[in-house]
Amino acid sequence: MVDVERLVFEDKSIGLDVDREQIGGQAVIALGALVGPDSIKDPAFVGFVIVLLDDGMSFDELAAAAIDALLVIVGSDFSRTPYYNSGDGKDHWPIGSYIIMEKGARYTNRLVDGTDELQNALAIDPKTPKP
Secondary structure, eight states: OOSOOEEEOSSOEEEOOOSTTSHHHHHHHHHHHHTOGGGGGOHHHHHHHHHHHHTTOOHHHHHHHHHHTOEEEEEESOEEOSSOOTTSSOOEESOOEEEEEETTOTTTTOOOOOBOTTOOBOOOBTTTTBO
16 A cells, blocks of 8 residues: 555544654644643544644644633632731631633633632622622
8 A cells, every 4th residue: 555544444544644744643743732642542533633634724723723722720729828827837728719711701701709808708699600
């Protein structure tokens, strides 16, 4: 076989173009870099990216699409007390915080107030996300 990139069967396809310079290999490298190494273990995900690249999507377009679909959650399940303890340090405090970022999210520019001025938890009304 010469210049064969895929073997296509009724139930699956097998990519033979797995070198760094070939689309199959480039898809795996791009997925690992953009989404993480575990993503390359999912044949459907790898196949989806290979189809995009086969159809002419550039790596810049692929990276932009990955960033557009990105959801970032940064959080802590605890913080530090708003005051110093007897040893001039701070202890764990059961009140945490989260930041959620997503392009085009319907919940943008929203702050859910959940503590008073001393960082004590307030009850939140789930209908209004306000105390």
